[in-house]
Amino acid sequence: MDFWTRMRKAVDKGLSVSRDWLGKAGDAARDLGEKGVLRLEIRELEAKSKDLLLKLGTYTYEQLGREKKASITAKNQEVQAVLTELLSIEEQVQDREQKIEALNRQEQQARQDSDPAGSPASQDFQDSADDPAENPKKPDSGEQE
Numbered sequence: 001m002d003f004w005t006r007m008r009k010a011v012d013k014g015l016s017v018s019r020d021w022l023g024k025a026g027d028a029a030r031d032l033g034e035k036g037v038l039r040l041e042i043r044e045l046e047a048k049s050k051d052l053l054l055k056l057g058t059y060t061y062e063q064l065g066r067e068k069k070a071s072i073t074a075k076n077q078e079v080q081a082v083l084t085e086l087l088s089i090e091e092q093v094q095d096r097e098q099k100i101e102a103l104n105r106q107e108q109q110a111r112q113d114s115d116p117a118g119s120p121a122s123q124d125f126q127d128s129a130d131d132p133a134e135n136p137k138k139p140d141s142g143e144q145e
Contacts, residue, residue, distance in 0.1 A: 038096045056082045
């Protein structure tokens with residue numbers, strides 16, 4: 001095989017590896033973007049939940065402390081509305097957390113499916129690493145040359 005044919009093959013192999021790597025990098029960026037959006041939505045839902053808990057606590061204080069009511073139940077219209085919304089937020093947060101976990105599992109599976117030792121570039125590196133002419137053994141630290 002002449003020099004130019006070897007060079008063309010090496011360049012083609014490099015381009016192929018680069019395309020694969022760029023595709024994987026793009027997928028990783030997209031996944032990070034999806035997870036980032038989900039995490040942001042979770043934070044927003046948690047903030048809304050805190051506001052609702054504050055509203056519930058304030059209402060409870062007003063009813064029990066200021067108006068001297070003996071008790072408040074979940075049947076109270078104000079309390080029921082807040083509790084319903086809090087339960088809805090809790091479900092939404094759990095849904096988003098499950099989506100993040102699913103994305104993490106997909107990433108982990110993709111990493112397991114891609115075998116870097118089988119890629120052409122890493123195989124070339126491995127071949128040269130095994131070649132004693134290219135990598136002569138260094139003497140042990142206890143020996144003198």
